[in-house]
Amino acid sequence: MDKLVINNLTKSFGQTGVLHDVSFTVREGEFLSILGPSGCGKTTILRILIGLETADSGSIFKDGEEITSLSPSKRKMGIVFQNYALFENMSVLKNVAYALRKSETLRGTFSKEEANQKAREMLELVGLSGHLEKKLAQLSGGQQQRVAIARTLALNPDVILFDEPMSALDVDTRLSLRSELKELQKRFGTTMIYITHDQEEAFALSDRIMVMDAGEIHQLDTPANIIDHPADDYIRNFVIKNIEIKIHSLIRFAVPTEGICK
Ligand SMILES: Nc1ncnc2c1ncn2[C@@H]1O[C@H](COP(=O)(O)OP(=O)(O)O)[C@@H](O)[C@H]1O
Ligand SMILES: [Mg+2]
Structure with a gap:
């Protein structure tokens, strides 16, 4: 079932178009990451979803009810x-x-x-x-x-939104918090939207990933489908290549732990 339905969000700040006709749905109990480089409009989407920012056009539905103009405290979303x-x-x-x-x-x-x-x-x-x-x-x-x-x-x-919650933390803390967060999500079944510019994080955590650039969605799919069926060159060049490089370096630098083969 769809938890959130987002239709045709458009947003400009002055002359600068930040979101161009962004539409997507978030399923009940899903962990959805919004992945994209700095400045591509991720935080703006999140602020519009929670009601801290108003879109120029477009609509938002939660559990089938329109919430586009509702105040933040009435949306039952956490951040x-x-x-x-x-x-x-x-x-x-x-x-x-x-x-x-x-x-x-x-x-x-x-x-x-x-x-x-x-x-x-x-x-x-x-x-x-x-x-x-x-x-x-x-x-x-x-x-x-x-x-x-x-x-x-x-x-x-009803929904928890995360805006780059790990970016101030060191790598070890990030890794442990990542798995704890996944456990908590399973336990509570809460719908979560997780913003990150870290590809590895998005691929490790998400049921589906929405890949964005410059205010547009390039692909919204499961991590496996994104790798197997990249929607366009942007996904091939900036997402899959990066993930492959990280996997290769992990394999290359992995040192067997002492005693593991006893
Ligand atoms: N309140 C604002 N006023 C003017 N420009 C803004 C404002 N908020 C965001 N922007 C601009 O919108 C673009 C997208 O910002 P943002 O949504 O924060 O991107 P991201 O979270 O993906 O890094 C950026 O170019 C940013 O400078
Ligand atoms: Mg941001």
Whole structure:
């Protein structure tokens, strides 16, 4: 079933056309990546989906209902940014519990104790049970991003949008957070849209990938189909070649771990 249907989004800033007639659908429970180089319009799509930006034309439907002009708080979508957007002076627990208490959609649903309980559960799922009373500044970047993910999941949105959430993190943290995110998505079944310019990340995480350049969609398909049936030269030259180079270098530099052949 389609969770989101996006029809003919067009957007310009001044004289600059940023999105040109962008249409796509996102399926219920799907992990969809939007992959494309810096400046191609990924964040603009996301801001239009969540209601922080208005398209010049086009429409958006969620669960069959038009949401094109709905305010952000009525869309039941969560967002995780690159820079966490957390409350620096609050504890880890409070960051999540406070969001539950103050959410416009959930307002009044949780007592203080219930919000704390729910926050503890969500933080346990992202491996932060031992850090509940710490301040944000005492956490690593990866841990802060886990708090942001726990906070967004706690609010139980219909769709979660991620805008390059790993780009400030080191490679090891990225790899572990990547598999944790995939596990969380399976567990919750939440529809996720994940923006990245990192091809490897998109191919590792996604049910489908929407490849964009200069405000247009080049291909929207499964990772396997993109590799087996590239839609055009752009996909062949910039996506598949890169992925192949990365795979080759991984094989070339892979050193067998000691003891693995015993
Ligand atoms: N508020 C804005 N005002 C003017 N230009 C903008 C604004 N937001 C984005 N742009 C321009 O739109 C283009 C696409 O930006 P963006 O959606 O952020 O790309 P991406 O996320 O793919 O890097 C860029 O050229 C950017 O400079
Ligand atoms: Mg961006």
